[in-house]
Amino acid sequence: MNFSKLPLTKEMLQTIDSLGYKEMTAIQAQALPAILQGGDVVAQAKTGSGKTATFGIGLLHHLDVKKFRVQSLVLCPTRELANQVAKELRRIARFTHNIKILMLTGGESFGKQLASLEHQAHIIVGTPGRILKHLNKGSLELSNLKTLIFDEADRMLDMGFIEEIESVLAFVPKERQTLLFSATYDEEILEISKKIQNNALHVKTTEQEVANKITHKFYKTENKIETLIKIFATYQPTNVIIFTNTKLQAKELAASLVQNKIDALAIHGDLEQYERNDVLVQFANKSTPVLVATDVAARGLDIKELSMVVNYDLPHTQETYIHRVGRTGRAGAEGVAITLYSAYEIEKVQPYEADEKYQFLDEEILQKEPDFEMKPEYVTLVIEGGKKDKIRAGDILGALTGDAGLQGASIGKIDIYDRQSYVAIENRYIDEAYKKLKNGKIKNKKFSVWIL
Numbered sequence: 001m002n003f004s005k006l007p008l009t010k011e012m013l014q015t016i017d018s019l020g021y022k023e024m025t026a027i028q029a030q031a032l033p034a035i036l037q038g039g040d041v042v043a044q045a046k047t048g049s050g051k052t053a054t055f056g057i058g059l060l061h062h063l064d065v066k067k068f069r070v071q072s073l074v075l076c077p078t079r080e081l082a083n084q085v086a087k088e089l090r091r092i093a094r095f096t097h098n099i100k101i102l103m104l105t106g107g108e109s110f111g112k113q114l115a116s117l118e119h120q121a122h123i124i125v126g127t128p129g130r131i132l133k134h135l136n137k138g139s140l141e142l143s144n145l146k147t148l149i150f151d152e153a154d155r156m157l158d159m160g161f162i163e164e165i166e167s168v169l170a171f172v173p174k175e176r177q178t179l180l181f182s183a184t185y186d187e188e189i190l191e192i193s194k195k196i197q198n199n200a201l202h203v204k205t206t207e208q209e210v211a212n213k214i215t216h217k218f219y220k221t222e223n224k225i226e227t228l229i230k231i232f233a234t235y236q237p238t239n240v241i242i243f244t245n246t247k248l249q250a251k252e253l254a255a256s257l258v259q260n261k262i263d264a265l266a267i268h269g270d271l272e273q274y275e276r277n278d279v280l281v282q283f284a285n286k287s288t289p290v291l292v293a294t295d296v297a298a299r300g301l302d303i304k305e306l307s308m309v310v311n312y313d314l315p316h317t318q319e320t321y322i323h324r325v326g327r328t329g330r331a332g333a334e335g336v337a338i339t340l341y342s343a344y345e346i347e348k349v350q351p352y353e354a355d356e357k358y359q360f361l362d363e364e365i366l367q368k369e370p371d372f373e374m375k376p377e378y379v380t381l382v383i384e385g386g387k388k389d390k391i392r393a394g395d396i397l398g399a400l401t402g403d404a405g406l407q408g409a410s411i412g413k414i415d416i417y418d419r420q421s422y423v424a425i426e427n428r429y430i431d432e433a434y435k436k437l438k439n440g441k442i443k444n445k446k447f448s449v450w451i452l
């Protein structure tokens with residue numbers, strides 16, 4: 001299970017070590033040997049099992065950095081997922097000099113992407129629609145492609161990307177390595193594999209993996225929001241994702257929770273890209289303890305240490321259930337998955353059989369705490385400057401802590417994007433931090449600052 005058993009370069013082993021990966025996960029151990037040999041693979045493993053690093057290590061292994069052409073393409077179902085994959089790839093590539101990874105997704109300026117493409121890239125991560133647009137325009141050229149990867153392939157299929165995918169395939173060399181990654185494994189994936197892969201090795205690790213340590217608790221209730229608040233008061237989770245089946249429900253539930261002193265934000269397909277980003281950043285940096293999400297909006301996000309997942313509505317399929325609850329109890333931590341159902345939904349919970357991991361509980365055991373509140377630990381400051389202004393986390397930290405400023409401990413996560421940066425500040429220091437950044441300079445320049 002040791003990475004050093006693989007024929008990897010010294011830099012790669014060093015990177016893996018610096019990321020703190022002590023041993024391979026099951027999917028890595030089973031898929032990487034074949035991937036490194038250049039074979040096609042269909043890999044199925046549960047959420048949080050390190051699939052991104054599996055293909056990341058694989059594609060970097062085959063990459064010729066000196067050849068400045070697109071050699072790997074990773075297709076993802078959503079922008080958020082593409083963003084997360086690109087981030088993880090950058091981490092894995094950090095000791096390999098001069099690698100250029102470019103993200104091409106919808107919802108971003110096409111013109112800017114054109115300009116970036118003119119400077120070439122080694123690796124493209126993106127969503128099928130936008131990639132196809134560039135291919136049709138001729139702004140993206142894939143004749144040097146070596147590795148083609150479909151992440152969350154099952155999801156791409158049920159989001160109806162198949163036609164776009166087929167069109168993309170017309171632009172890539174026949175001679176290539178194709179890798180399919182998925183958390184579920186079904187007929188459709190196998191069909192696709194037959195169409196687009198050659199002699200693919202099938203690796204499925206679900207059974208052998210140590211199951212996520214998740215306790216599944218089902219509560220029957222006639223008043224979901226009241227029960228939900230009692231659940232929060234009883235289990236005191238630090239961060240929670242609540243899933244609803246529709247965008248409208250997500251919006252409404254977040255609003256009702258806020259009215260009930262539970263700080264919550266909603267993420268769903270109606271938000272603009274920048275709004276989605278604001279929400280995701282605030283959830284990840286602990287500026288909001290509760291995120292209400294639809295399945296599509298939350299797909300693939302790897303937020304560490306999620307203490308609870310709630311199914312406010314029962315999902316339509318068991319696969320969706322697995323995807324939702326797979327976000328808690330990651331990497332060995334304990335997680336709780338709560339499902340609320342009404343008398344009308346009894347049929348839908350029948351597939352989940354009671355045992356020690358699946359508990360059907362009575363609402364009566366929950367605590368009633370009339371003054372219960374959930375408030376965030378941090379508040380997020382936005383700085384109108386980012387990578388393009390050469391801002392690094394250290395510069396922001398310096399601006400906040402310099403000249404008898406804040407203590408480092410009162411500053412939380414810092415996220416730097418191209419044109420914006422976000423910094424989490426402990427609640428009680430927010431005014432001080434705001435003043436300090438507003439009146440001060442970062443890298444000798446003034447930037448607009450506001451509180452999210």
Ligand code: ADP
Nearest residue numbers: 021022023024025047048049050051052053302
């Ligand atoms: P998946 O795509 O399978 O849902 P991710 O690729 O998002 O999962 O990985 C989940 C987390 O596990 C990430 O934070 C990643 O950095 C971490 N990870 C990946 N490989 C290893 C490893 N070998 N050891 C420890 N952590 C790992």
Ligand code: MG
Nearest residue numbers: 051052151300
């Ligand atoms: Mg993944």
